Each structure stands twice: as structure tokens, then as C-alpha cells.
Amino acid sequence: NNPTRKARLLYICRNINSGKFSSFVNKDIDTTLALINILHEGTHRLETNWSESQVLALKLYAQGSLHFLIEINKYNQ
Numbered sequence: 001n002n003p004t005r006k007a008r009l010l011y012i013c014r015n016i017n018s019g020k021f022s023s024f025v026n027k028d029i030d031t032t033l034a035l036i037n038i039l040h041e042g043t044h045r046l047e048t049n050w051s052e053s054q055v056l057a058l059k060l061y062a063q064g065s066l067h068f069l070i071e072i073n074k075y076n077q
Helices: 005-012 021-041 052-074
Strands: none
Touching (some): 005 021, 005 052
């Protein structure tokens, strides 16, 4: 009975998730969840079929997403 990942991300973004910005926030959350799912698939494997470019892209997007969430969360406190 814990909140879903999406619910947790929506909670973090609650202060910016309104008006026309809501569409952006919801799409960003969906993309972040897709990233989490991709990373989760590789958790229990020793090897992946990802290219170096794909790994770099995942790394950069994850860094950006985490930075965004950390900064947004600062305004909630």
C-alpha cells in the first residue's frame, strides 16, 4: 500500500504541476518512469545490449532528471 513511483514524482512536483505547465510535468514524469523501467530491466543482468551511446544517453538523462527533482523539491520544504 505504498505510493507508486508516479505518485511520488507527482508529489515532488506538486508546486509546479498546474496550468499549462501541468502537461510538461506529466510528460516529464512519464519519461522519467520509462527511464527507471529501462534501468530496472538491467538490474539483474550481467550484460546488456546497450551501445556506449545509449549508456551515455541514459546517464545524462538520469543526471538531469535527478537534478531537476532535487531542485524542485527544495521549493517544497
